[in-house]
Amino acid sequence: xxxxxxxxHLAELSKISFTENELNKIRGEMDKIITLMDTVSDFDCTExxxxxxTVRLDEIRQDIPLPSTPRKDILKNASEKDKKAFTVPKVx
Amino acid sequence: xxxxxxxxxxxxTELSAGLKNKNFSSVELTTAYLERAKALNDKTNAxxxxxxxxxxxxxxxxxxxxxxxxxxxxxxxxxxxxxxICTENIKTTCAxxxxxxxxxxxxxxxxxxxxxxxxxIIGKTNMDEFAMGSSSGTSYFGGVKNPYDLTRVSGxxxxxxxxxVSASMCVAALGSDTGGSVRQPxxxxxITGLKPTYGAVSRYxxxxxxxxxxxxxxxxxxxxxxxxxxxxxxVKDEFDATCHTAPFKNCLKDMEKGVEKLKIGLPKEFFxxxxxxxxKSAVFNAAxxxxxxxxxxxxxxxxxxxxxxxxxxLISSAEAASNLSRYDGIKYGHRSxxxxxxxxxxxxxxxxxxxxxxKRRIMLGNYALSSGYYEAYYNRAVKIRQKLKAELDDIFKxxxxxxxxxxxxxxxxxxxxxxxPVKMYSxxxxxxxxxxxxxxxxxTTCGYDKKGLPIGMSLMGKAFSEATLIRAASTFEKVFERRxxxx
Numbered sequence: 001x002x003x004x005x006x007x008x009h010l011a012e013l014s015k016i017s018f019t020e021n022e023l024n025k026i027r028g029e030m031d032k033i034i035t036l037m038d039t040v041s042d043f044d045c046t047e048x049x050x051x052x053x054t055v056r057l058d059e060i061r062q063d064i065p066l067p068s069t070p071r072k073d074i075l076k077n078a079s080e081k082d083k084k085a086f087t088v089p090k091v092x
Numbered sequence: 093x094x095x096x097x098x099x100x101x102x103x104x105t106e107l108s109a110g111l112k113n114k115n116f117s118s119v120e121l122t123t124a125y126l127e128r129a130k131a132l133n134d135k136t137n138a139x140x141x142x143x144x145x146x147x148x149x150x151x152x153x154x155x156x157x158x159x160x161x162x163x164x165x166x167x168x169x170x171x172x173x174x175x176x177i178c179t180e181n182i183k184t185t186c187a188x189x190x191x192x193x194x195x196x197x198x199x200x201x202x203x204x205x206x207x208x209x210x211x212x213i214i215g216k217t218n219m220d221e222f223a224m225g226s227s228s229g230t231s232y233f234g235g236v237k238n239p240y241d242l243t244r245v246s247g248x249x250x251x252x253x254x255x256x257v258s259a260s261m262c263v264a265a266l267g268s269d270t271g272g273s274v275r276q277p278x279x280x281x282x283i284t285g286l287k288p289t290y291g292a293v294s295r296y297x298x299x300x301x302x303x304x305x306x307x308x309x310x311x312x313x314x315x316x317x318x319x320x321x322x323x324x325x326x327v328k329d330e331f332d333a334t335c336h337t338a339p340f341k342n343c344l345k346d347m348e349k350g351v352e353k354l355k356i357g358l359p360k361e362f363f364x365x366x367x368x369x370x371x372k373s374a375v376f377n378a379a380x381x382x383x384x385x386x387x388x389x390x391x392x393x394x395x396x397x398x399x400x401x402x403x404x405x406l407i408s409s410a411e412a413a414s415n416l417s418r419y420d421g422i423k424y425g426h427r428s429x430x431x432x433x434x435x436x437x438x439x440x441x442x443x444x445x446x447x448x449x450x451k452r453r454i455m456l457g458n459y460a461l462s463s464g465y466y467e468a469y470y471n472r473a474v475k476i477r478q479k480l481k482a483e484l485d486d487i488f489k490x491x492x493x494x495x496x497x498x499x500x501x502x503x504x505x506x507x508x509x510x511x512x513p514v515k516m517y518s519x520x521x522x523x524x525x526x527x528x529x530x531x532x533x534x535x536t537t538c539g540y541d542k543k544g545l546p547i548g549m550s551l552m553g554k555a556f557s558e559a560t561l562i563r564a565a566s567t568f569e570k571v572f573e574r575r576x577x578x579x
Contacts, residue, residue: 006459013458014413016451017443026455032514033456039402040472047479061330073197077424086422088434 002031095124099260100576104169104317107263111158111168118158118168122151122212125170129214129261132579136237138246138255140175141183142215154210165320167210172262174253175216176223177308178297179203182213186299187231188221190425190445200297201332202266202308202325209324214262217252221447222416223273223301225249226516227509230449235506238280239577240545244503247277253311254281259579264312264321270301271404272498272523274309275535279498279548282537282577284565285311286318289555290530291336293322294329300415302408303334305527313574315536315565319344322558336556343558350567352386354560357491361397362522371497374539374547379495381568392487392494397525399476404524405517406460406473412450413457419445452513481529488554493561497522498535498548522550532558536565537574544575 007027011018018026071084080087093115098106110116126144133139147170154168173179176186178196180203185191199207206213220230228251229235236251238244239259246255250267254277257265267274269287278285287309298308310321322343329335358379363372379389421427421441428440446454460469487494500519509516526533533552540546551561 007455010455010458010462013462014451014454015417015439015442016446016454017439026452029452029513030455030459033405033452033517034459036514036517037402037406037456037460037469040399040406040469040476043396043399043472043476043479045472045475060333069197074423076197077194078422079427080422088422089432089437091434 002027002034095120096128099124099128102263103314104165104263104312104320107169108163108165108167112163118151118154118212119148121168122147122170122214125214125262129256132259132261135242135579136239136255136259137218137234138236138252138259138261139172139215140185140187140218140233140252143182143213146182147212147214150212154212157210164209166206166324168212169264170212170214170262171206172215172217172253172256172265173203173213174219174250174265174267176219176268176299177202177266178299179213179216182216184216184299186222187219187233188445188447188450189232190419192232192426194424196297198297201294201329203297205325205327211324217250217256217265219252220249220449222299222450223249223268223270224412224449224453226272226276226520228252228277229506229510230447232447237506238503239579240282241503241543243505244545245280245506247280247499247503249273249277250311251277254278254283254285257281257283257311257313258577264310264317266321267309267311268298269307269309269527270305270408271520271527274311275523275533275548275550276499278311278535279537279546280503282546282575283311283313284315284318284534284536284569285309286315286322286534286558286562287526287532288322288326288558289532291334292326292532292556292558294327294332294335296329296331302411303415304411305408314569315534315562316344316347318534319558319562340556340558343562345559347563347566349563350385351382351564354387354492354564355490356382356387356389357392357487357494358389359392359394359397359487359494359496361394362496366500366518366521367497368501370539370541371499371501371547375495375497375549378538378549378568381571382495382564385567390491392491394480394483394487394525396476396479396483397521400480400525400528401518401521403473403476403480404520404528405456406469407477409453409457410460410470411457413454413461416450416454421445449513477528480525484525484529484531493551493553493557493564496550496552498550499523502541502543502545502547526552531555532561534561534565536569538568538572540575
């Protein structure tokens with residue numbers, strides 16, 4: 001059962017806030033979605049597979065330093081910044 | 093020459109020949125496509141951005157290349173690009189409020205490759221937000237309408253690219269396919285869509301959804317055109333470690349060989365009760381056509397297909413939850429005006445910037461990964477993934493490819509699944525397996541239902557068998573009477 005407590009916990013992990021109404025709505029939707037996901041519980045997991053990795057890395061490039069992306073490009077899409085950095089509310 | 097009339101049925105090969113023979117210039121061709129795209133966008137909502145100025149400048153450069161005798165297969169050809177593929181100095185929104193004002197300062201590798209050939213990008217196409225959906229209805233900019241029936245969905249998530257090609261607003265397009273997002277909209281909009289082998293095309297610059305599934309794909313009115321685009325973009329790329337070191341040199345080789353002696357598997361699990369009668373009979377008729385052309389049809393089985401949708405949603409949502417954690421409102425993307433603390437800004441930006449479906453996927457992903465659920469869901473899904481891949485490997489020891497429906501039904505009415513995400517997830521049953529196993533698959537039209545809506549069939553083969561799939565789909569297309577959307 002996907003209850004409100006679990007929905008609140010996952011919202012916190014997801015860094016998303018919901019109003020009470022929104023939380024009730026998504027709880028109901030998630031309950032149905034998890035019922036579909038429960039299909040996997042019927043799968044026989046006793047058979048051993050050779051690996052858990054499905055993505056193959058063919059050839060990793062050499063670790064050679066290259067010029068970094070210019071600061072002005074990095075800052076271009078930030079909504080709040082000064083000349084050198086992103087700006088955020090005081091943390092400490 | 094009446095370019096307006098030509099556009100409705102043109103292929104890349106025909107347009108390229110027209111440019112070479114100086115029947116028209118790339119500027120004239122691009123202008124004609126731009127006019128059509130602008131005129132039809134109000135009806136279809138296929139494009140989020142149409143960049144007329146950039147397109148015409150690119151066309152001028154292409155004409156110079158052609159005049160100097162330096163024409164390549166895509167030189168001067170007007171294309172469109174899904175709005176989750178980064179384009180330098182052109183907005184790339186992922187159809188999300190989160191990236192509504194995001195303008196990349198670099199091109200995705202696939203775009204660099206298109207530009208290298210002198211292709212003309214006319215605009216960025218609409219899609220489901222962050223490619224999460226199968227209708228293109230989750231777009232922040234409004235849903236895409238199907239050119240065959242404007243009251244129906246285009247499919248998704250590459251619905252804008254599919255509708256743009258289908259309505260001849262461009263001749264071909266790039267999409268991306270994480271669980272069927274190139275093939276299903278191609279089927280709904282009556283065109284051809286190719287999802288390449290995982291690793292065939294660099295994902296550098298493709299905005300990440302589920303990194304072990306995501307793959308850029310090609311969409312056009314013919315399999316051959318999909319191959320021309322794939323030849324242009326499939327290349328080793330040091331910016332993507334999962335990109336194959338040696339993708340095929342030419343996926344259009346031996347096109348004249350047809351399908352004689354090819355062995356085609358029909359997996360019985362893909363023809364169950366969930367598949368509509370019209371779709372089943374169109375795909376079975378296509379199998380008969382292949383048989384008449386010299387192929388051998390055999391029945392095969394994929395017993396664990398019943399777990400595929402859940403395994404796909406668990407793993408892809410887990411990857412999405414991780415990938416989308418980068419959207420904090422600080423470095424780029426929507427930043428909330430409310431909230432006093434650092435933590436508040438992150439939470440409020442994400443809550444305001446993401447739509448409902450994206451929030452559901454993040455919640456599901458965090459559920460599957462969280463303590464107490466990881467073993468029962470995520471780990472089990474990974475094992476299912478391995479088993480399905482092994483079952484497919486066995487099938488491809490005996491068959492050249494398998495033939496299945498691309499979607500259980502034809503395009504449905506806009507809004508039908510809005511209140512039932514589970515129903516929409518379940519409808520991905522025909523496409524997710526190719527992504528789970530990282531295999532190539534192509535969808536092409538094989539019939540029309542009683543309402544005249546297109547029906548798609550999919551050909552899926554072993555890794556890097558794109559040449560065989562394109563050849564087989566193209567052979568079928570040559571004997572199939574395709575109907576254009578009437579817009």
